[in-house]
Amino acid sequence: MSETPAAKPPEEPKGPGLCGQFLKDHGIATNRLPDSCGVETIEIDGAHLEAAMKLLRGSSEIKLDYLVAVSGVDSADTFDSVYQLWSYTNNNELIIKVRVKKTDVVEGQLPLVPSLSRFWSAANWHERETYDLVGIRYYGHPYLRRILNVWDWDGHPLRRDYKQLVDSLNDKAPGSFR
Amino acid sequence: MADSDVQGMNEVPDELKDTVTLTTLEKMIEAMGDLLSPVVSPIANAARSNSVWPLTFGTSCCAIEMMSVGMSKFDISRFGSEVFRATPRQADMIITAGTITRKMAPALITLYEQMPEPKYVIAMGACTVTGGMFNDSYSVVQGVDRVIPVDIYLPGCPPRPEGILDALLKLQQKIRTESYAERKKKKYRQNAVRQVDYDTGRPLEDLIDEARFETALALDPLKSLQEKA
Ligand code: SF4
Numbered sequence: 001m002s003e004t005p006a007a008k009p010p011e012e013p014k015g016p017g018l019c020g021q022f023l024k025d026h027g028i029a030t031n032r033l034p035d036s037c038g039v040e041t042i043e044i045d046g047a048h049l050e051a052a053m054k055l056l057r058g059s060s061e062i063k064l065d066y067l068v069a070v071s072g073v074d075s076a077d078t079f080d081s082v083y084q085l086w087s088y089t090n091n092n093e094l095i096i097k098v099r100v101k102k103t104d105v106v107e108g109q110l111p112l113v114p115s116l117s118r119f120w121s122a123a124n125w126h127e128r129e130t131y132d133l134v135g136i137r138y139y140g141h142p143y144l145r146r147i148l149n150v151w152d153w154d155g156h157p158l159r160r161d162y163k164q165l166v167d168s169l170n171d172k173a174p175g176s177f178r
Numbered sequence: 179m180a181d182s183d184v185q186g187m188n189e190v191p192d193e194l195k196d197t198v199t200l201t202t203l204e205k206m207i208e209a210m211g212d213l214l215s216p217v218v219s220p221i222a223n224a225a226r227s228n229s230v231w232p233l234t235f236g237t238s239c240c241a242i243e244m245m246s247v248g249m250s251k252f253d254i255s256r257f258g259s260e261v262f263r264a265t266p267r268q269a270d271m272i273i274t275a276g277t278i279t280r281k282m283a284p285a286l287i288t289l290y291e292q293m294p295e296p297k298y299v300i301a302m303g304a305c306t307v308t309g310g311m312f313n314d315s316y317s318v319v320q321g322v323d324r325v326i327p328v329d330i331y332l333p334g335c336p337p338r339p340e341g342i343l344d345a346l347l348k349l350q351q352k353i354r355t356e357s358y359a360e361r362k363k364k365k366y367r368q369n370a371v372r373q374v375d376y377d378t379g380r381p382l383e384d385l386i387d388e389a390r391f392e393t394a395l396a397l398d399p400l401k402s403l404q405e406k407a
Contacts, residue, residue, distance in 0.1 A: 167380065
């Protein structure tokens with residue numbers, strides 16, 4: 001059997017991209033990450049998220065006016081809140097990540113990220129889902145409640161440290177076929 | 179099942195005496211019971227087995243096959259089962275077509291409990307037989323037999339419409355071999371295996387145990403902790 005070659009590490013990007021440069025011109029610092037599937041990816045501080053979104057959405061040259069998805073990632077040492085934006089007029093895409101270091105999260109509390117549900121109502125449910133599954137608290141959200149699981153579910157299932165509860169609905173009961 | 183349940187079956191509780199009327203025929207059948215059964219059962223069973231009305235219940239992909247079996251190509255009505263009812267109160271049988279999640283389980287139990295007896299369950303698809311490809315998922319009930327009693331297991335992901343017809347034929351066989359009196363005596367389990375709380379999605383027995391323990395803890399902390407240890 002031939003060995004599969006190890007995946008190449010993603011190329012380090014050279015200099016800020018189109019949107020990164022635009023934000024830099026308007027005084028918002030961003031950090032460019034390796035492109036994801038050829039789409040420009042930037043990291044931004046949570047405090048600047050709302051201002052940056054306002055600029056990207058409102059400016060006539062960038063006009064990223066469609067929020068495709070909000071999702072969350074539990075990385076090794078950060079919690080990432082990931083936004084995917086799309087521009088109909090420019091046929092352009094951008095991925096924004098807000099990273100909260102796990103060491104910065106107060107013990108027993110959830111990582112905090114500002115909510116975008118005031119700009120896009122699409123963000124409302126997506127943020128609820130991310131809160132439900134990854135456990136990122138979006139402050140400023142009008143109704144941050146679990147959306148997929150029942151309301152008093154214990155823990156956040158897509159977290160690395162999530163322990164699945166064992167009860168009569170999923171144990172290895174002798175009477176069951178499992 | 180406790181003896182008292184079996185004996186108390188035919189008695190109308192005091193508070194319902196005004197509203198419930200037992201017909202003479204029913205009284206007669208009950209009185210004759212085992213004696214009449216050999217005569218009544220084959221007739222009643224032949225009638226019942228050829229008019230098994232399923233409940234319209236589909237929670238995911240298996241439901242597409244269930245719809246297909248209702249259409250003219252496979253045509254479940256050849257077996258007297260075409261009348262998919264939209265309410266559990268008119269249904270005899272439930273085909274659990276699709277994944278049952280923890281959030282859905284209380285609703286399924288309610289539907290099952292609302293169906294009039296005698297009632298039957300076909301667990302359709304790998305998901306409802308064992309959890310299927312959602313094995314060890316955090317949100318999926320690992321086999322619908324954990325919440326309601328199942329008569330026929332129909333594996334496949336999804337099962338072909340012919341499979342559903344086969345399961346239906348097997349169910350009809352089962353109905354034909356039943357005894358009316360036995361069924362009336364509730365010899366088989368006719369209620370949900372376990373109740374699941376609507377709010378939490380957790381089995382009610384767990385919650386009751388927890389509440390009992392907490393009450394005991396409040397009344398006599400030392401003793402109950404010792405017992406638990
Ligand atoms: S058994 Fe397969 S087809 Fe049926 S509900 Fe499950 S995943 Fe879907």
